[in-house]
Amino acid sequence: MGRKRGRDHVFVExxxxxxxxxxxxxxxxPRADEKLPFPTESAGVMDFGADRVLRYKPRLDxxxxxxxxxxxxFERSDVDPLVKRAIYTTMIRCVSEVILSKGLRVLMVKSVRGFSKGYWNVPGGFMDYGESPEVGxxxxAEEEIGxxxxLxxxxxxxxxxxxxxxAYTLGFVYKGHLVSEAFRLKPDEIEDAAWFTVDKALTLTRNxxxxxxxxxxxxxxxxxRAALKVKRHSSDPHATGPDQPTVFLDRDGVINRGRAGYVRTPDQFRFLPGAIDGMRLLQDHGWQLVIVTNQDAAGWKLLTEAQLAKVHDRMLAMLHKEGVRVAEVYYxxxxxxxxxxxxxxxxxxxLAAARDLGVRxxxxxxxxxxxxxxQTGRAFGCRTAWVGPKAWRKRFAAEVRPWSPDVVADSLLDGARAIVRYGEDPVVDAARKSRTDPTITS
Ligand SMILES: [Mg+2]
Structure with missing residues (x-):
């Protein structure tokens, strides 16, 4: 999509x-349409704009x-420059960064140049030639904040x-603390340094x-972990194990129809068409489901938490009848x-799901x-799908642009299909990944 049609080249290594x-x-x-004298399996895509280099692993005995x-x-003059460029690009870049903490808070620095210009980041940067990550x-840190x-x-x-x-970058991240807080910010690189809780820091960085x-x-x-207070529906979440692939689902407008006066009773809860099928599709493909919902109605005292629990009991009972299990509902x-x-x-x-259910x-x-x-998915560092009818999406198109969702779909079912496809084709996956991963900042 959007790519000027160029040539596909095959990089077998x-x-x-x-x-x-x-x-x-x-x-x-070799070009993609030329036959290779051995079998291969695909191992990602390097996207050079018009030229695409498909990486393959050979099956050889x-x-x-x-x-x-x-x-x-590199010493040869009879090699196509694209070969040199692609081989050079496979060499991974290395950065070394540090989470400096003081109690519950971590130190973030605000950059004035480079990829992270105008954004907050953790201290650190590219490692020098021959340098160890600790020394780097x-x-x-000494250069940026003095x-x-x-460590x-x-x-x-x-x-x-x-x-x-x-290109890919390898990042070593350390934990550490400061010897003193007498900051001397490097003027052409850092404009501010401040302490934030993790939830806030996550919303500030693009790295x-x-x-x-x-x-x-x-x-x-x-x-x-102990300080994060988040409400959840069940006291005994149904975790399927650490590192389980997880889809976080917003509730109103994704699973059920939103209501102008909020969903305040179980009777007002109406599943959107295809929502249950979408959840089942994800579950059948090994995804754990976790619901995360802002309930402003509770915040404005239009709904008690006991009433909200009744709505969720009804929703979960209906899903259960359809064979859909939800690991937890956070609200x-x-x-x-x-x-x-x-x-x-x-x-x-x-973050609470990371703590309680082992989600990464x-x-x-x-x-x-x-x-x-x-925006929430981006803050957490996961992939994101934006779903809703065309007219709705048109209305919010400009607002969503800065958060560049990985998938845009008409409904939860369409979004679920795209998520399932996304993980299945490593070539498509790698190509999309190289376009949509958030910016690395150093
Ligand atoms: Mg919603």
Whole structure:
């Protein structure tokens, strides 16, 4: 979609050896329509705009000595520049970052240049040549905020793509604390440094490593986990195990018809056409379902939490009869004026599911009908689907644009079909991923 039709080239590599064909004195990749003398399986797509390089793994029973060693290719003058560019692009970039904490809060810095210009990020940046990640992050922190840091251990290591670029970046993220708070901000790079709770910090950064690390920090911090107060329907959530692929579903406008005066009684709860089928489709494909709903009606005291529980009991009973299981229903009982962690677009309900059900952002989707649902999914660092009838989507198109949903669909059922397809084709998946992953900032 939207791609100028160019050529598809095939990049077959195994164990540092690359398969090339000689064409009038030049060594080049085979084209997608040329037959290869061995079977392959697809391993992703590198999108260079007009040219697309399809990555394949060969199925061979021997080591192909006769192929070309990837490092030796750069010295040759008879190699197609696209081959050099693609091989160069496979070399992963490395960044090293740090979550500096003080009690429940973490230090974020606001950038004045680069990819994260105008956004908050965690301190850190690209590692220098030959530098270890520990030394790199200490140097970056000193450069950015002018303060020595103490590392308390590695939090995690992540890989992510750049939007519209075929390269990947490897991110080491540490946890640590400050020696002093006498900040000396680097004027051409950082305009501010401030402490935020994890739920708030997640809404401020575009950096996927920072998001995933903030969630991991939250999960590793007894204090942060205990401090997050989020309401849920059942006291005994039906978790299907850690790291279970999960789809978060908004309720009103996705599962059931919204009502001008809010859904206040079980009788007013009406499933939207296809919603149950969509939930069943996701469940049949191994997705755990978690509902996350802002209930302003409770926040405005138009509905008691006991009444809301009755609505949810009825909804769950009807779903149960249809063979659909919901791991948990989280709800925000506040209103738009509240500064709670749970009201979307804050990701508090998703964080609670990470804590209670073992959900991880990299294996999750958020499906909603409002721009703030998409924003919430982005804040948590998961993929997002925006669903609703065409006229509705037209009305909110400009508002949703900054959050660039991965899937746009007419209904939950259509969205569910797209989510199921998304994970099934690694070529499509990798191509989409390289376009839609949030920006890496360093
Ligand atoms: Mg809604």
């Amino acid at each position: 195994t164990d540092g050896q690359v398969y090339l064909v000689r064409d009038r004195g030049t060594l080049r990749f 021997h080591h192909p000595e006769e192929w070309w060693g990837r490092d030796a290719i 992050v200490e140097r970056e 303060v020595d840091i103490v 308390d251990g590695l939090l995690n290591v992540y890989v992510s793509g750049f939007p519209g670029k075929p 996927p490593f920072a998001k995933w690390a903030l969630v991991d920090f939250f999960l590793q911090s007894d204090e942060a 925000c009982p506040h209103n738009v004026l509240s500064d709670c962690a749970c009201r979307k677009p804050r990701p508090g309900m998703l 952002p990299r294996g999750a989707w958020m499906v909603g009908d409002k721009p703030l649902d998409v």
